[in-house]
Amino acid sequence: MKKVVIIGSGFGGIEAAEVLKGKVDLTVIDKNPFFIYQPSMHEVAVGRTKEKSIRFDLKKYYEKHNIRFYNEELWCVKPFEKVVLTKTRKISYDYIILAIGGVTNYCGIKGMKEHSFDIWDYKSIQETIRKETEKSRFYKEKNNIIVCGAGLTGIELAAELIERTKANILLVEACKDILPGLKKAEKTVFNILKNKGVHIMTNTVVSRAEKGVVYLRNNKKIYAGTIIWCGGIKANPVNQKTGLRTNNRGLIMTNEYLQSSNASIYSVGDCAYQYKNPQPTTAQTAIQEGRTAANNILLSINNKDKEIFRQKNQKYLVSLGRWKGVYLEKTLRTGIIPAIIKKLVEKTYVFKHILL
Ligand SMILES: Cc1cc2nc3c(=O)[nH]c(=O)nc-3n(C[C@H](O)[C@H](O)[C@H](O)COP(=O)(O)OP(=O)(O)OC[C@H]3O[C@@H](n4cnc5c(N)ncnc54)[C@H](O)[C@@H]3O)c2cc1C
Known part of the structure; x- marks a missing residue:
């Protein structure tokens, strides 16, 4: 053979x-010992989904199928x-x-790797947000969470964060539009996020980061309890x-x-x-x-x-919080159905590999 x-x-x-x-x-x-269903990591980051429901053990999976696996x-x-x-x-x-x-890809931005989370740090994001939320009870002003990068990951995460936390969610994007590469969905997604209360800053280039602060190319800076890098x-x-x-x-x-x-x-x-x-x-x-x-x-x-x-x-299923989503194939559909379909796709994929 x-x-x-x-x-x-x-x-x-x-x-x-x-x-x-x-x-x-x-x-x-x-x-890695586990397969992680990446399209749902943002849900774990905000505590909507449990980590164990988006991953499965590779050793067990390959054993079941009589395939040699080395971790x-x-x-x-x-x-x-x-x-x-x-x-x-x-x-x-x-x-x-x-x-x-x-x-x-941290795009060479000084300090970003050291002072931000990326979406793979979903458990630390969850823990940090929990602590920040607790602390913020003692202050009048809302805490800031900055999401850098308004591609698919950034917009999905921002939509979850605005639903699950009381913080100001700032979505920062270097390009002139959000969702670069998905032009057809840009306007709809922009409006949904805006109506939810996400503060969207396009044409905004991040030049460096330090603990709790993001510096912009226009010499402004934004303070934040949590910085999350979603730059691709x-x-x-x-x-x-x-x-x-x-x-x-x-x-x-x-x-x-x-x-x-x-x-x-x-x-x-x-x-x-x-x-x-x-x-x-x-x-x-x-x-x-x-x-x-x-x-x-x-x-x-x-x-x-x-x-x-x-x-x-190519079909795109984008979730924008628990009950809203966008489905883009030839035409664009929004509403609860795309959000449900996206969840079903995740459940089917993960359970199929756990059970079969
Ligand atoms: C937050 C997020 C949301 C996403 N949402 C969607 C979505 O909604 N729809 C969609 O279609 N796509 C989505 N994607 C993109 C999608 O997850 C990726 O395109 C897809 O995972 C790529 O599959 P892959 O097999 O190439 O690599 P991966 O799935 O990344 O797998 C690579 C594997 O290689 C292993 N590996 C890496 N280096 C080594 C090494 N040196 N030695 C041994 N093993 C190694 C890793 O552990 C990993 O298991 C999303 C991605 C992210 C991060």
Whole structure:
């Protein structure tokens, strides 16, 4: 049996493993013991959802499916020897699927990493907000929470925070509009957030941060009990340890079959960049790419023509607090239904992987 190693067990890696199980000699490695359903982390940050309902244990999951799983960090790939190295193991392969996602991009803003939370710190955010809320009972003025970055994560978090805390929620965005990249939804989401009471500051560039204060490029500063950074992701630095060709942002370049510069190494999801057909960095993309990469490995083992990656219609489900959401496909819908559908998608994904 051909040996396939999947590195990274997020949305892309898990999907690929599901296609390949039982058909190849499969090994999955991930540096984390749990899968975390990232689209719902903001709900845990505000205490609406429990952490345990958005995660599952990878070891248990792979045991159930008779798939070899190592909870280890990729150290490097040696393509000439055809081995993957972790700190303690040397794993030989015929094919690799690299699906290690991205890392938080602090955009070089001085002090931001040290003095802000990112959404992965959801438990610390919850705890800090609780403490700040308690303290604020003794003061007349409301406490400030600054959310830096009004992309999907920032707007979803701001909407939850305004519902769940008594603080002023300041949503700061460097671009002239919120939701850069989702033009169709921008106005609607802007109005919903504004009506909820979120203070939206567009065209506002953050230049540095210190404990409890964010400095703006226009020399103003904003004090806040809590600063949360939602400025997006950048390439995982581990990409550079693979020896594969990367683009100017450090993402692994792949062709339409999702092969990297080394034909036996496929790359999918947030760590990859299809140079002929760039895709949005979403869970949907990672899942679809994971499936295509796995299928292409099976096709190539069977000496058949590989399939070209074709993205199914991208749909966006955005939650704006507990009872409101936005659904964007060809048209835009708002109301309670998108919020419910988003919750159902999360529950189905997580429970399916816990139970089956
Ligand atoms: C707050 C938030 C909200 C989001 N909301 C949505 C949404 O509503 N809809 C949507 O479609 N997308 C959403 N996304 C984006 C989506 O979560 C990502 O696009 C998706 O997770 C990418 O999947 P992936 O498999 O490429 O990487 P990931 O899911 O990030 O998985 C990467 C895996 O690789 C592992 N790994 C990393 N480095 C190493 C290493 N060196 N060695 C071993 N393992 C490693 C990690 O532990 C992780 O398990 C959201 C993201 C965030 C952060």
